[in-house]
Amino acid sequence: MQQTAAEGWEAVAEWWAAWGQPIGIVLVIVGAFIAYWIVKAIVSRVVHEVVTGVKRKADAADTEALANSPLAQVRVVQRTRAIGSVLNTLAGWVIGAFALIVILSILGVNAASLVAMAGFLGAAAGVGAQGIIKDFLNGLFMVFEDQLGIGDTVDLGEASGVVESVGIRVTQVRDVHGTLWYVRNGEIVRVGNESQGWARVVIDQAVPYEADIDAVTERLLDVATAMSEEPEWLGRIIDKPAVWGIESVSAEAVVVRLVVKTRASAKYEAGRELRRRVKEGLDELGVTLPSLQKIVVKGMEERA
Structure with missing residues (x-):
């Protein structure tokens, strides 16, 4: 009986000696695929939850419109999906490299040889793909930092x-x-x-030197304030308009600066509409605008 058991174990040992390496390699490959599938499922689940949460919050209150605008929602979805794609790729490379090391170990390759080979491949990749690596890392940081x-x-x-x-x-x-x-x-x-947070419409309005500056200032402020209080612009203009005062003075004209703080996405649209209304307001006031060729505007935007 004991001899039979010994023969059985000996047969198992011979079978394992013949098939142990292939079976071990297959198990490592299957385990790597399972590990990657688990990581991918977790990342996909997290991305799905974030995207679903963004869609759920799409009907935000007006007071939250700035932070929850459609643009901001698209950015969150895009950034989340990009990060998920990067994590999936990174996990695939890490799991694949680990599986390769284990397989080579099963085949009897020396660990020192593996380290040397990995160092050689890393150096070759670093020299030959510096541009691609730089693009990848910079793009990764741009996505992460929004x-x-x-x-x-x-x-x-x-x-x-x-x-x-x-x-x-x-x-x-x-x-x-x-x-x-x-x-x-x-x-x-x-x-x-120019599209993050808020923006500022800046209008440097030139008026004749002999014009009543107080009346012009009052009219500019009235026009901008009336526009900001209209329902169409109430959600896009986020602060009270202000006249900062006289920006420059020349022999032909006085330049008065009007500023309006808006949502970033509404800057250009609000600026065009405000300039039209300013022109109409000055026409009603009887102010004749001087020739632009005679005006030199000086201020913090002088270089532009």
Whole structure:
């Protein structure tokens, strides 16, 4: 009986010696796929919950409109999905590398050789793909830090316009002429974003030197205040208009500065409408505007 048991164990040992390595490799591969599937399911679940939460909050109250605008919701969804995609990719590489090391260990490869090979491959990748790695890391930080998002009006130095796509490697920006620019994230060293938070409409209105400045100032403020109180603009103008005073004085004209704080997405629309109303208001006041060729505006925007 004991001999039979010994023979049985010996047969099992022989079978394992013959098939142990292939079975171990298969188990490692299956385990890697299962681990990746679990991580991917968790990340997908988190992304889904965030996106669902954003959609649920879409009907925000007016007082929360600035922080919960459709643009802000798109940015949250986009950033969440981008981060989820990055995490899935990162998890796949980490799990794959770990599985490869385990498989090579099963095959009897020396651990020191694995470390040397990994160092060599890492050095080769670092030399040959510096640009791609730089693009990837910069794009990752831009997504994480919410520096820009779809629909934003931005100035990236080489290109400016409306952002149409934010990728991990390339950002697409369409300028005012309709040209679509593909900007590598690694080449972006500064981002001027005109669509985050709030914006300010600044109107430097030139009036004749002999005009009644107090009357002009009062009319500008009345026009802007009346516009801000209309239902159409109530949610887009977020603060009381103000006249900052005289910006510059010349022999031909006096420049008065009017400012209105708006939601970032409403800056240009509100500015165009306000300029039209300012013109009508000054016409009613009987103020004849001087020639623009004779005016030199000086102030904090002088260089522009």
